[in-house]
Amino acid sequence: MASDTSLASLSPTYILPEDMRPQLSKVSTLKSIPIIDLNEDLYSQNGDHGLSRIVHQVSQACEEYGFFQIINHGVPEELCQKMLTAITDFFNLPSEEKAQYFSTDRTKQVRLFNYHLKASEGQENIKMWSEAFSHNWHPLENCTNLLPKNPPQYREVFDEYAKEMGRLTNRLLSLMSLGLGLEKDCLVKKIGDNPRLRAQGNYYPPCPDPELTLGLSVHTDLNALTAVLQSEGVTGLQVITDGKWVSVDPVPNAFVVNLGDQIQVLSNGRYKSVHHRAVTNKEKLRVSLAMFYGPNPDTWMGPIEELIDEEHPPVYRRYRHSEFLEEFFRQEGTRRMVKDAFQLRNN
Numbered sequence: 001m002a003s004d005t006s007l008a009s010l011s012p013t014y015i016l017p018e019d020m021r022p023q024l025s026k027v028s029t030l031k032s033i034p035i036i037d038l039n040e041d042l043y044s045q046n047g048d049h050g051l052s053r054i055v056h057q058v059s060q061a062c063e064e065y066g067f068f069q070i071i072n073h074g075v076p077e078e079l080c081q082k083m084l085t086a087i088t089d090f091f092n093l094p095s096e097e098k099a100q101y102f103s104t105d106r107t108k109q110v111r112l113f114n115y116h117l118k119a120s121e122g123q124e125n126i127k128m129w130s131e132a133f134s135h136n137w138h139p140l141e142n143c144t145n146l147l148p149k150n151p152p153q154y155r156e157v158f159d160e161y162a163k164e165m166g167r168l169t170n171r172l173l174s175l176m177s178l179g180l181g182l183e184k185d186c187l188v189k190k191i192g193d194n195p196r197l198r199a200q201g202n203y204y205p206p207c208p209d210p211e212l213t214l215g216l217s218v219h220t221d222l223n224a225l226t227a228v229l230q231s232e233g234v235t236g237l238q239v240i241t242d243g244k245w246v247s248v249d250p251v252p253n254a255f256v257v258n259l260g261d262q263i264q265v266l267s268n269g270r271y272k273s274v275h276h277r278a279v280t281n282k283e284k285l286r287v288s289l290a291m292f293y294g295p296n297p298d299t300w301m302g303p304i305e306e307l308i309d310e311e312h313p314p315v316y317r318r319y320r321h322s323e324f325l326e327e328f329f330r331q332e333g334t335r336r337m338v339k340d341a342f343q344l345r346n347n
């Protein structure tokens with residue numbers, strides 16, 4: 001695991017082939033993703049409710065970037081700080097204690113694992129410079145007693161945090177539904193009952209040579225919607241816009257929101273799930289916590305009927321989400337192009 005590695009030298013198992021290296025000097029510093037203030041009162045004028053302004057901003061960000069940050073989102077700042085501390089403390093536990101959670105079995109409810117990239121024939125896989133810790137966050141009463149007992153505050157803080165994030169993700173999905181011209185509960189209904197909600201902590205220790213490694217390889221999220229809390233003052237997350245890598249620099253008390261593949265499918269391609277990655281740095285530890293909201297494997301997915309007409313024929317076929325998950329795991333270790341496998345060829 002990355003944390004066991006001496007900082008003085010980079011073990012060859014982490015070194016990427018030249019064509020996969022992050023080329024940090026080429027990352028654009030000019031562009032940034034939108035920052036949206038969710039405080040509706042801010043936009044209310046002359047009896048006009050601020051909601052429509054926010055819907056418009058969210059919708060535009062979903063169409064153009066697939067990524068945005070939100071401020072004044074209603075989740076208490078102190079709770080976010082406590083959650084970041086709890087997840088960081090978990091990753092900082094002695095390796096022997098963390099080992100009980102380590103598993104390569106992806107059906108495990110709670111698991112610690114490392115990402116890798118498949119190397120070419122006959123070569124060893126390349127490890128990402130990170131650790132990931134993942135578990136469900138719904139139904140909460142079934143998850144809490146499986147969560148770590150150490151650090152001692154983890155269960156309690158996570159429980160409170162997950163409740164807040166449930167409210168926030170619902171609000172975001174209703175803003176997006178309105179942005180698509182649909183009833184406000186449309187996306188939540190289409191994603192369906194018993195949604196698959198996973199939380200994933202990502203831990204990126206300082207790395208001796210950030211030019212040769214990645215913390216998380218290029219991917220789009222396979223779920224519907226993701227809200228990420230990240231360490232303040234440490235950059236690492238990057239997203240492609242207009243073919244260029246752009247850094248998603250942390251904004252105080254903000255969440256990064258990004259769309260997953262299922263929203264791209266449901267919106268019939270109007271909203272985008274966009275490629276992103278995490279790079280490493282030499283000086284500072286970076287931690288992030290992603291809350292994934294996605295459909296149950298049994299749920300049928302496909303473009304929402306109201307969004308299909310003569311001018312907008314369906315871009316994707318219908319499928320059961322379990323099929324999508326299978327394709328996702330089949331492409332493990334590669335630069336995944338999962339949603340493309342569900343695209344209708346007549347477009």
Ligand SMILES: O=C(O)CCC(=O)C(=O)O
Pocket residue numbers: 200202216221228230236237276277278287288290
């Ligand atoms: O560390 C980050 O900010 C990226 C997290 C992410 O993209 C993921 O967990 O899918």
Ligand SMILES: [Fe+2]
Pocket residue numbers: 219220221276
């Ligand atoms: Fe992601």
